[in-house]
Amino acid sequence: VGMTQDQGWNERLDALLTGVLAIWRVDGHVVRNDYPSTSCTILHESDRITVERVTDDGDAPYWEVTGLVSGNPVPSLPYAGIQGMLRAVRDLLDPEGSAVRLVIGPQSGVR
Numbered sequence: 001v002g003m004t005q006d007q008g009w010n011e012r013l014d015a016l017l018t019g020v021l022a023i024w025r026v027d028g029h030v031v032r033n034d035y036p037s038t039s040c041t042i043l044h045e046s047d048r049i050t051v052e053r054v055t056d057d058g059d060a061p062y063w064e065v066t067g068l069v070s071g072n073p074v075p076s077l078p079y080a081g082i083q084g085m086l087r088a089v090r091d092l093l094d095p096e097g098s099a100v101r102l103v104i105g106p107q108s109g110v111r
Contacts, residue, residue: 010033010037010039010040011032013038013039013040013051013053014030014032014040016082016086017030017089018030020090021093024093024094024097026094026097027044028042028044029042030042031043033050033052038055039051039052041067042067044093046068046070046071047067047068047069048068049065049067049069049074049089049093050066050067051064051065051085062079062080063078063079063082063084064079065077065079065089069092
């Protein structure tokens with residue numbers, strides 16, 4: 001059975017979010033949400049932040065960040081790019097954390 005494009009996005013999103021949690025040194029974990037949703041939820045202490053790739057609302061694909069932080073709902077936040085989405089997730093998870101530059105792209109080996 002082949003992987004659908006949405007299932008592939010869920011795997012890539014899971015890997016991306018798991019990696020940035022490690023880089024940011026944020027103690028949390030990522031849960032893939034059930035297909036057909038292209039989304040993952042980050043669980044961090046009592047916070048739940050969901051990141052979804054929205055492709056079916058007639059607009060160009062975008063990222064949406066929602067959730068519950070410190071018991072307060074996070075309003076739906078849309079982002080056109082991965083960098084903006086990750087910045088929003090970082091600000092929600094660890095607003096006092098030091099800035100870390102991320103370079104996102106295909107890897108061709110360690111040099």
